[in-house]
Amino acid sequence: SDLYCVFGNPVNHSRSPDIHHAFAAQRGEDVHYEKREAPLSGFPEAVASFFTSGGRGANVTVPFKEEAYALCNDLSERARQAGAVNTLWQRDGRLHGDNTDGAGLMADLRHNLGWKIENRRVLLLGAGGAMRGILGPLLSYKPSQVLIANRTASKAQTLAELFHGSGVPVYGTSLDGLRGSFDLIINGISAGLHGEMPDLPADLVKPGSVAYDMVYGKEPTPFLRWAEAAGALATADGLGMLVEQAAEAFFLWRGWRPDTVPVMKMLRRDAP
Template sequence: MSRHPQFAVFGHPISHSLSPLIHQAFAQQFGIALDYRTIDAPADTFAEAVKRFFEQEGGRGANVTLPHKAAAYALADERTQAATHVGTANVLTRQADGRLVAHNTDGAGLVRDLTDRHDLDLRGHDALLLGAGGAARAVAWSLFEAGVQTLTIVNRSPQAADVVADAIGEPARVHTRYWEDLGNIGCFDLIVNATSAGTLGQSLTLPFALAGARAVCYDLGYGKSAFSFLAWARAAGALHAYDGLGMLVEQAADAFELWHHKRPDTEPVYQQLKAHIA
């Protein structure tokens, strides 16, 4: 076993993950020799693999991606407020006393990408969130806390959307509509796609009327998985159409800071990744 603290990303599948590249690039900024690897863990072995990593292999921190974010949250001894709001975790940190802490940095990563990288002031925006899964829950809380004027959540299963809205508990600002109503619920100036359609190779059939004249459209995915939604956004006349690569880098920076107590410069890493996946 290495004498260095170990870091990893858990997922299934995981070979496609950009996390090792991102964290190595961050580490190079500070001259840190980093041991960071991917761990492919099917759902039935995830808990055992996490326990082994932290208790036997010198693990100090881990990123967690699909399909394990809810399981990671359940495993933890402590949970941050952001993780508790969402009910999932994308980061695990082992404390000096051995306790495992669950964090969720997804929503904060999205907001920072929009506000810092793309210079968008979210206050006063009418936002539409497509999807109600784990990533959508993180995004919903963070958009609400960042000051959007209204947040409308639409999901093919309306019950899941209701759960997200009810958890926030601000019916005057956060509410749900049926997927079948997308054609007549008006237009929005921020539309966030948090569905799994692009990842699954499916295209979303959305009415152009959803996009306001100055709409910003954002897909939580990146690369091929974001292509269909971003093509729709441009065809609908959106002012800007962004993928989630910046969010990926920003949420990773939060994890890096939690583990190493240093804040990396995300912009050069973002530009490096854009070139890498182009």
């Protein structure tokens, strides 16, 4: 069978093996996808030994995406923009890296949820690696403007500057100074999964606003509960993004696009 893996630390919570096995089963392909916990200081060695032993492709998750980026001989444009790599493969002895996170989010927003991005005012909460990964793909769908709000305002401003010249106005600000209202609000504050959300003004949400959390869980996340209470028209968590970024990686490795809808249903049903 063809060998794949996901590198992370920790990695045992990862749903990627279930997702990729479900994709492969759609065409009866023989794929073995496993979790590999690389030591924090041993990521390059873990990657090298995986490909030496015949691995066909690997995903990369926290905390190795930036290190994977630095390790690659060839990078896609979107990996370059993200400054991070979540999908690896080897060809002619060269390590190739791509980043499918932003494309995965866009597929979930546009196709699964049917949310429009063109001409919408977009608010991004957080300015970490996750946000940097999605900005390029987001801007390619031409929102009218993007505001990045972060606890540390300087990080939001630095990130906004990276995307100056995209044709879309992108600004950075602090969470405290945040005002205005937005058509689409995307949360990338990593504390969101575990309960605490910063206090946000309810009028960021206006009639018709929609809200997306890049994390997901069995219960609605604190951010999505806040958005619902503030009157959002629709909310969604990051389960669709997870499955869509995997589908995009699967396509890079194997050349065909799996059907994501049944796999999202499976994950939702089997949520731990």
